[in-house]
Amino acid sequence: MPSYFTSSPGKVILFGEHAVVYGKVATAGSLGLRSYALIQTREDKKIEVNLPDVQLARSWNINDVPRQARWEGYPYPPQSMNTDLLAQLTKFVDLGSQTNRSQAAIALLYLHSFLTTDETLVRGYDFVVRSNLPVGAGLGSSASYSVCVATALLQLNGYLSAGKGLDVAAQRDLVNQWAFQAEKVIHGNPSGIDNTVSTLGGAVMFRKGEKIEPLPGFQSLRFLLTNTRVPRETQVQVANVRKLHDKFPTVVNPMLDAINEISNSCKDIFSQDGLDRAHLLARFGELVDVNHGLLAALGVSHPSLEKVREISSKLGLKSKLTGAGGGGCALTLIRDDVSSETVVVVKQLLEAEGFQCMETSVGGPGAGILTLTHPTTIAEFLAHEKSYFEATQNWAYFV
Amino acid sequence: MPSYFTSSPGKVILFGEHAVVYGKVATAGSLGLRSYALIQTREDKKIEVNLPDVQLARSWNINDVPRQARWEGYPYPPQSMNTDLLAQLTKFVDLGSQTNRSQAAIALLYLHSFLTTDETLVRGYDFVVRSNLPVGAGLGSSASYSVCVATALLQLNGYLSAGKGLDVAAQRDLVNQWAFQAEKVIHGNPSGIDNTVSTLGGAVMFRKGEKIEPLPGFQSLRFLLTNTRVPRETQVQVANVRKLHDKFPTVVNPMLDAINEISNSCKDIFSQDGLDRAHLLARFGELVDVNHGLLAALGVSHPSLEKVREISSKLGLKSKLTGAGGGGCALTLIRDDVSSETVVVVKQLLEAEGFQCMETSVGGPGAGILTLTHPTTIAEFLAHEKSYFEATQNWAYFV
Numbered sequence: 001m002p003s004y005f006t007s008s009p010g011k012v013i014l015f016g017e018h019a020v021v022y023g024k025v026a027t028a029g030s031l032g033l034r035s036y037a038l039i040q041t042r043e044d045k046k047i048e049v050n051l052p053d054v055q056l057a058r059s060w061n062i063n064d065v066p067r068q069a070r071w072e073g074y075p076y077p078p079q080s081m082n083t084d085l086l087a088q089l090t091k092f093v094d095l096g097s098q099t100n101r102s103q104a105a106i107a108l109l110y111l112h113s114f115l116t117t118d119e120t121l122v123r124g125y126d127f128v129v130r131s132n133l134p135v136g137a138g139l140g141s142s143a144s145y146s147v148c149v150a151t152a153l154l155q156l157n158g159y160l161s162a163g164k165g166l167d168v169a170a171q172r173d174l175v176n177q178w179a180f181q182a183e184k185v186i187h188g189n190p191s192g193i194d195n196t197v198s199t200l201g202g203a204v205m206f207r208k209g210e211k212i213e214p215l216p217g218f219q220s221l222r223f224l225l226t227n228t229r230v231p232r233e234t235q236v237q238v239a240n241v242r243k244l245h246d247k248f249p250t251v252v253n254p255m256l257d258a259i260n261e262i263s264n265s266c267k268d269i270f271s272q273d274g275l276d277r278a279h280l281l282a283r284f285g286e287l288v289d290v291n292h293g294l295l296a297a298l299g300v301s302h303p304s305l306e307k308v309r310e311i312s313s314k315l316g317l318k319s320k321l322t323g324a325g326g327g328g329c330a331l332t333l334i335r336d337d338v339s340s341e342t343v344v345v346v347k348q349l350l351e352a353e354g355f356q357c358m359e360t361s362v363g364g365p366g367a368g369i370l371t372l373t374h375p376t377t378i379a380e381f382l383a384h385e386k387s388y389f390e391a392t393q394n395w396a397y398f399v
Numbered sequence: 400m401p402s403y404f405t406s407s408p409g410k411v412i413l414f415g416e417h418a419v420v421y422g423k424v425a426t427a428g429s430l431g432l433r434s435y436a437l438i439q440t441r442e443d444k445k446i447e448v449n450l451p452d453v454q455l456a457r458s459w460n461i462n463d464v465p466r467q468a469r470w471e472g473y474p475y476p477p478q479s480m481n482t483d484l485l486a487q488l489t490k491f492v493d494l495g496s497q498t499n500r501s502q503a504a505i506a507l508l509y510l511h512s513f514l515t516t517d518e519t520l521v522r523g524y525d526f527v528v529r530s531n532l533p534v535g536a537g538l539g540s541s542a543s544y545s546v547c548v549a550t551a552l553l554q555l556n557g558y559l560s561a562g563k564g565l566d567v568a569a570q571r572d573l574v575n576q577w578a579f580q581a582e583k584v585i586h587g588n589p590s591g592i593d594n595t596v597s598t599l600g601g602a603v604m605f606r607k608g609e610k611i612e613p614l615p616g617f618q619s620l621r622f623l624l625t626n627t628r629v630p631r632e633t634q635v636q637v638a639n640v641r642k643l644h645d646k647f648p649t650v651v652n653p654m655l656d657a658i659n660e661i662s663n664s665c666k667d668i669f670s671q672d673g674l675d676r677a678h679l680l681a682r683f684g685e686l687v688d689v690n691h692g693l694l695a696a697l698g699v700s701h702p703s704l705e706k707v708r709e710i711s712s713k714l715g716l717k718s719k720l721t722g723a724g725g726g727g728c729a730l731t732l733i734r735d736d737v738s739s740e741t742v743v744v745v746k747q748l749l750e751a752e753g754f755q756c757m758e759t760s761v762g763g764p765g766a767g768i769l770t771l772t773h774p775t776t777i778a779e780f781l782a783h784e785k786s787y788f789e790a791t792q793n794w795a796y797f798v
Contacts, residue, residue, distance in 0.1 A: 244685065250660040251689060254653035261649040286643065290650060293696020297689050303709065310702065 003040035138323035143194030146182035201366030230327030292320035300325030402439035537722035542593030545581035600765030629726030691719035699724030
């Protein structure tokens with residue numbers, strides 16, 4: 001009775017938010033906060049789904065779920081979305097169409113309907129996901145979910161087994177492409193950055209309309225991630241930058257060029273021979289400072305984000321907003337020489353402002369699979385401390 | 400017994416500080432805070448000098464002060480400084496060489512030694528200056544003093560009289576050139592911006608090594624000027640920007656380009672047909688915001704300056720640091736529609752932080768002369784309320 005954990009990280013934008021809208025290069029990295037899934041076969045032809053983060057616990061007869069015939073290019077996904085199937089699934093799950101809960105269920109069943117083999121169909125399966133990622137904070141929680149779904153269904157149905165003859169890069173690509181399908185179900189028109197970072201791990205550089213490239217030589221970095229709890233207003237911020245750009249194009253265009261060159265300078269730092277870790281972190285911190293300053297100059301900061309900067313800079317730490325700004329999250333770089341006492345003090349000061357702080361890293365591994373030697377139960381999976389999954393050593397990653 | 404007041408404004412940088420070091424355009428304007436001088440002949444062949452702002456009160460026999468022979472180009476100043484004369488004067492005033500007091504006295508006597516005519520020599524004169532400008536705050540207090548000195552000595556000795564046949568532009572040029580000589584005495588290697596703004600008034604655009612040009616169509620603007628009382632560290636800030644530039648030239652150069660274009664956009668605003676005053680002020684405020692953001696991104700802000708921004712932005716007002724940063728002063732634009740109550744509240748909040756606030760304007764007139772119908776005394780001049788000079792209506796400006 002096959003039983004697997006799958007795991008995948010969230011993402012943060014390191015450099016280049018907003019400028020990316022204008023065709024500039026941006027840099028994103030995988031976040032130490034991850035989602036974890038359990039998938040295992042059952043013997044009663046049911047799909048038992050439990051997604052506590054969106055309060056979904058449902059069971060379906062597996063043969064009731066609409067299925068897809070094979071397509072050209074199988075097992076890689078078709079070029080275009082099957083909107084008929086989406087409509088059928090929306091009706092089938094009957095949870096409305098705009099809720100996180102409904103979108104999570106439809107994304108799962110959309111992939112299920114393409115990927116489930118006859119062997120799985122006669123048995124059924126459990127599917128459970130829990131996440132350390134806050135939902136709706138711009139940290140790629142939906143992509144992390146999508147990658148967990150894709151990895152789990154591909155693994156359970158044997159697409160990633162040695163017998164299929166795919167090398168690691170091809171397996172990774174297969175996971176990423178299906179995760180992108182799930183993201184399309186959830187978001188309509190995603191950029192593909194979030195699922196790619198979640199699948200690959202590490203850090204990537206990307207530019208609108210171009211291939212997403214891993215950032216060579218990237219080293220994992222420690223960060224304090226602060227959620228200001230001020231709601232992001234992505235569309236409002238993007239529109240405000242557009243207005244400023246249209247009013248003062250000769251001023252704003254070189255600012256966007258400067259942001260572009262921050263990503264390129266970041267790449268240079270990691271590929272620079274002989275730059276020791278301490279100097280690398282100092283340089284990286286300077287880029288953090290400059291990029292935040294440019295974003296603030298574009299008008300997308302917020303008093304809460306400036307408060308994070310004020311508090312962390314008093315203790316010698318560099319912070320920037322990450323994502324659209326106007327609220328949302330800030331990243332504070334924790335250099336290797338920063339004492340644990342300093343981190344405790346910064347966290348306390350930030351939490352005293354009502355912010356939520358998480359110590360985490362950027363640049364860790366992407367999607368992973370853990371093959372369980374004997375099956376577990378949904379209740380057991382849900383009962384584990386969050387640290388349990390991280391402490392487990394036997395994860396296989398697509399590297 | 401001829402008796403005159405002279406008057407000249409301080410200056411603020413509106414846009415372009417730091418970028419100007421890299422050959423970019425900057426914008427400066429005359430400040431509503433001014434210096435006022437009294438000059439009038441005596442009958443005892445003494446120079447009676449009183450400069451309360453630098454605690455100087457001295458009297459010299461006029462014939463004891465070293466004098467200069469005429470030179471080619473008279474009455475415009477010689478191309479190079481007379482270092483022998485400077486050394487003689489430094490010895491003559493005997494106040495050390497590095498103090499404000501000594502530099503003020505030497506600058507006065509340097510101009511005196513070139514400009515005093517035989518007619519003045521047989522009589523002597525009083526010379527008194529008082530200023531509303533804080534000294535050493537980056538507001539051009541020394542240039543304002545230098546322009547007062549130049550205007551006073553040129554006027555007392557008849558160089559500006561109708562009989563000399565100089566038109567207004569030539570008179571203004573004469574004042575500015577001599578004020579620049581005084582600035583050289585005080586600063587060694589001044590840029591010439593401060594004395595030009597103080598002489599011309601209004602606003603100017605300038606670029607290193609190029610002619611300083613009046614900003615056409617500039618309209619006077621109200622500002623709250625906040626002195627954070629944190630000492631400026633001009634050299635440190637300039638050096639820090641240089642370091643950042645040298646580490647990340649591809650990032651910093653477009654930031655400097657953006658700052659360059661802020662001055663050009665400011666020029667566009669004032670020359671744009673059909674832009675009403677409310678829209679003009681809104682646009683100007685956006686440029687204030689963006690320029691401050693870019694300066695902060697270059698690392699030259701300071702917690703005290705960010706505090707000014709935080710407080711003023713809560714009341715909907717736009718602020719930026721002015722000058723080198725790292726402390727010093729901030730400018731807060733007071734749009735025409737801002738109520739006096741709002742200004743009072745902002746001032747109170749800023750003063751509660753220990754800052755010094757002055758309501759003022761930018762873009763007022765430059766050097767002026769008031770011919771007194773009967774002489775006054777030094778004591779009377781010093782006893783006037785500061786508002787006395789502004790309330791007097793009969794100033795003649797070089798316009």
